Amino acid sequence: MLYVLTGNGKGKTTSALGTALRSLGHGQRVVIIQFLKNWDSSGEVLFFKDLGLGVELHRFGREDRRFVNPIRLEKIDFELAEKAMRMAYLVLEKQPDLLILDEINVALKFELLKLETVLEFLDRVPKGTHVLFTGRGAHSEIINRADLVTEMKEIKHPYQKGLKAQKGLDY
Amino acid sequence: MLYVLTGNGKGKTTSALGTALRSLGHGQRVVIIQFLKNWDSSGEVLFFKDLGLGVELHRFGREDRRFVNPIRLEKIDFELAEKAMRMAYLVLEKQPDLLILDEINVALKFELLKLETVLEFLDRVPKGTHVLFTGRGAHSEIINRADLVTEMKEIKHPYQKGLKAQKGLDY
Numbered sequence: 001m002l003y004v005l006t007g008n009g010k011g012k013t014t015s016a017l018g019t020a021l022r023s024l025g026h027g028q029r030v031v032i033i034q035f036l037k038n039w040d041s042s043g044e045v046l047f048f049k050d051l052g053l054g055v056e057l058h059r060f061g062r063e064d065r066r067f068v069n070p071i072r073l074e075k076i077d078f079e080l081a082e083k084a085m086r087m088a089y090l091v092l093e094k095q096p097d098l099l100i101l102d103e104i105n106v107a108l109k110f111e112l113l114k115l116e117t118v119l120e121f122l123d124r125v126p127k128g129t130h131v132l133f134t135g136r137g138a139h140s141e142i143i144n145r146a147d148l149v150t151e152m153k154e155i156k157h158p159y160q161k162g163l164k165a166q167k168g169l170d171y
Numbered sequence: 172m173l174y175v176l177t178g179n180g181k182g183k184t185t186s187a188l189g190t191a192l193r194s195l196g197h198g199q200r201v202v203i204i205q206f207l208k209n210w211d212s213s214g215e216v217l218f219f220k221d222l223g224l225g226v227e228l229h230r231f232g233r234e235d236r237r238f239v240n241p242i243r244l245e246k247i248d249f250e251l252a253e254k255a256m257r258m259a260y261l262v263l264e265k266q267p268d269l270l271i272l273d274e275i276n277v278a279l280k281f282e283l284l285k286l287e288t289v290l291e292f293l294d295r296v297p298k299g300t301h302v303l304f305t306g307r308g309a310h311s312e313i314i315n316r317a318d319l320v321t322e323m324k325e326i327k328h329p330y331q332k333g334l335k336a337q338k339g340l341d342y
Contacts (some may be wrong), residue, residue, distance in 0.1 A: 001337060002328065003340065009322065009323075011182055011186035011321045011323065012186075013189065014185075014186040014187075014188075014189030014192075015183075015323075016189065017185075017188070018187065018189035018190075018191075018215075019185045019340060020186065020187050020189075020191070021191075021192055022185065022188070022215055022218065022342065025213075025214030025216065025218030025219075025339075026214050026217060026339045028339045039245070039257055043192065043193025043197050044189075044192060044193055044196055045196065046197060047192050048196075055334030098339060098340070130339070130340055146327060147327070147334070148181060148256035148328050148329055149184075149325075149327040150326065151180065151324040152180075152182065152323055152324075153321065153322040154320075155314065155321065156317060156318070163318070166172060168190075168194035168199045168268055168269060169172065169269070169301055170191065
């Protein structure tokens, strides 16, 4: 199964994390690979680190900035996305029950990855491994390929009122 | 803050669970109250039970059925919703950092709860407690009151193809 969580609203990554938690509850093996993210004080990193649940969490974002600027991409952004993709391939050999590729939709949108690379990757996923893609702006080919797609639509957001991100809620 | 996750797509409860995980990662205290749900083999129940994380999880669904039929509501359905609401009030005294009222939107939609009861409840929430409501069909007054609203929109769903719910992904 390929599940895709996209859209401009809050809830994509948290939903993936909640799915990981469900899967773990059933004693399944979960691997999370995060594209474009390496912000170390996020709750999920602290959670998985502290508990030693055996969840594999690999992060391939830049350490020097929180957001990548799509109109000023640098060599390192491409290298990190390629590294993340290589890690995803490596992980397939272990046949996890759930493989989350967090923000891969954005990496595709920014053309840090080629569509063919991602489609080829999906061809190689073993039957017992469920794959979950997150990130806004999912590619139409990915949506075609998916079994489930949810669009998280922003109806209202506190940033609109100028409020800051809340620890434990937003990161 | 009041966050509301609504819409007909998958990802509302998992997003709430992922938010719980983030909050726990920061060492915060989390309470989850589930309306209309008491299906014991769901991954989140197994997860929180096994780990003994100190997350409080209270469930107020019927044990004899998975779904409540809104056109044939019974006395017990009202009683369970009221019990859940009383628990939510009780829990406020402990001032948790995050209080998740899972499926409360549906309980409101089915008129198992009165809107005034829920609005009054929101008035009593202490400032340090973030509240997260989930469930399709959120009431417009709840949306007005919320700081953040995401609509999870179903674009594609495997049930459309007749596929069954997957352990670890869907429950």
